[in-house]
Amino acid sequence: MMNTPIDQALSTTRRGFLQLGLMGTATLALGSTVATLTGCSSPLEKNSEYKFLQANDREFFAALIPVVLNKGFPGELAHDEAIKRTLLALDDLIYTLQYHNRIQMRQLFDALSMAPIRVVAGASWASWKDMSHEQINDFLIGWRDSFIQPKRNGYVALSKLIGICWYAQPESFVSTGYPGPPIKIPTPVSNKSNITYKTSTTSAEHS
């Protein structure tokens, strides 16, 4: 698996973002400052089971997930397991986004992990894990109803991502009343042919 540098945190992005914030635009101008950001080393922990989300990002999402999902969470799972499941799904999804939107996510997470930017962005100085549900909810509502489009984009992206990653989990169905899909029993295929093509791995994968 080859990671592009953008999958990793970018110290220069932070600086760029901070400047934007301090210039008083109060904007999360999600984009454009990243072109120069190549060659940064990975702050992902070694042997992490995550491909994109760093410890800071996971802390951020772990705080947001129960607030965004409210009583829809944790469904049939224990709290910690439900957080983990959602984080892994988020990691997979964001890692699969194409470069441009992946950068936007990186910038957003990096910015919101810094207290001064958080304050400019309308959240608390406290770290995400120390914020109350009310504080986080106020932050979300502030972004949702903001006159600044990048904030609204941020709100929509965060709430959509968390929703799609959680409500696709079968253990969430109890909170929606969705009876779930039928069970699909695959039909095995016997190998009728003696011809060996370069497809052996394909067959193996499917069998």
Place this chain on the structure above:
Amino acid sequence: MAKKVFEEIRGIPDPILEGISNGWITHDAGDYTEHATLEADVAIIGTGAGGGTTAEILAKAGLKVILIEEGPLKSSNDFKMDERQAYKDLYQENAGRMNKDGSMSILQGRCVGGTTVINWTSSFRTPEQTLQYWGENFGTKGVSKDEMAPWFEKMEQRLNIAPWAFAANENNAVLSRGADVLNIPWKVIPRNVAGCWNLGYCGTGCPTNAKQSMLVTTIPSAMDEGSQLLYSARAERLIMDNNKVTGIEITALDKGYRPTGVKLTVKATTVVLAAGGINGPAMMLRSGAPDPKSLIGKRTFLHPTTFSFASFEQEINPYYGAPQSIYSDHFQWDTVDGPVGYKLEVPPLHPALTSVLLMGHGEAQFEELNKLPNLSSMISLLRDGFNDDCQGGSIELASDGSAIIDYSINDYLWEGVKRTHLTMSELQFAAGAKSVRPAHTAAKWEKSWKASKAAINELSYSASRAMVGSAHVMGGMAMGEDLDRCVVDSNGKYHYLDNLYVIDGSVFPTSIGANPQLSIYGMSCRLATGLAEKLTGKKLS
């Protein structure tokens, strides 16, 4: 308490696994450990509605074909009606594809068979008004209603397209019932299915192979003729020599959709680009293909789609049953090129997708999702591209060469978005909804049409307030003889390269004004038949 309609599905043969077992020539690019070159008469980039249709026609004409697909090869044994798995395996960017500023969600397929594997089966001929508009404004030839009719007929037969013969599910019945009350005409949607079980899982890959997608129709037929299929293979760029394409540089991808580091080369005397309206233009831009007027990737259309939710006393079970069976074009053609027209339909509501479409969070969203069995939704597809104030978006390249979809909803479209909210709300109340809420972050559930109308009129319409999505990517490689506006001629040949053809939805110079799959099939059938005749020198009946 809502109940499952079907408990279990078993005994469905998997035509892809059987084909492979019988000797189809398939290559997983991710398996290659070093560079290799594959050859054919015709290389087709993309295996969706355009590529699949083209492959069958060319292969049956006796040409050696190789199909190249960026996504994985999945088939009915893999289709478990599980949103989690389906979005990961079958959708672009894990179903998280967005426009440049993140305000629009774009659902598009990414697997062998392309979007035809995950669409909702609605099959409409290209409206006559659209075809006429192309001829008049882009110099597109051979696409009048009469000229196109035989191609549509052929593909309707090939894919068993017919109006849905069974009762609409409750979710769709809301539309017809409301329309009857308001005296608005509606019709039954033609679907490309054979022996459909009426399950409701078209969007996660048909588990019974009833949907006549490319995966179970034209692709198997092309494979039976000896075509090759190369998957997990991204067409990185065209290799060009003067005015000819001599090959395609391929990036092999692993199961996590990242490059393995191995490059492949496909050589062919003719290349067909059928990679859709986003990845196709992006590949052309990466290739530095000749484009004197800088038109590649321009005029990208998405049928911006709006949503309105309604809550009912009775169970709707909006996740079960044929997802789309009723439509109305009542608001579509008041004028062709005036204020934007729209098509009314219904989306299936599975929980993850629904959470995205509702636009919200917290307790309010929980209360909505908690009543999913009683929820119904309606959608409006805005017909973009027919007005001077609606020239579509554009495809740009990120610094790693991937596509950026720069599409913004402007005031012309916002005016339409607001009208769609009003229309859908009125229809839902007319159908007996208890309460209605348009998908807008500031909208609340209203209990009457009067209250809803007043509330919608007070809403602010701008990006990331109203939910706007897309499941239809069109344009980017406009077809016509007007060189100031088009890059592909009326036979599908790229204007500036001798042996490159574009055969998919990217050639449409505007949006369609209807779910585009049959438009792509019909157009592809016409273009591919012409290409086959040119390459073989034989007249095809």
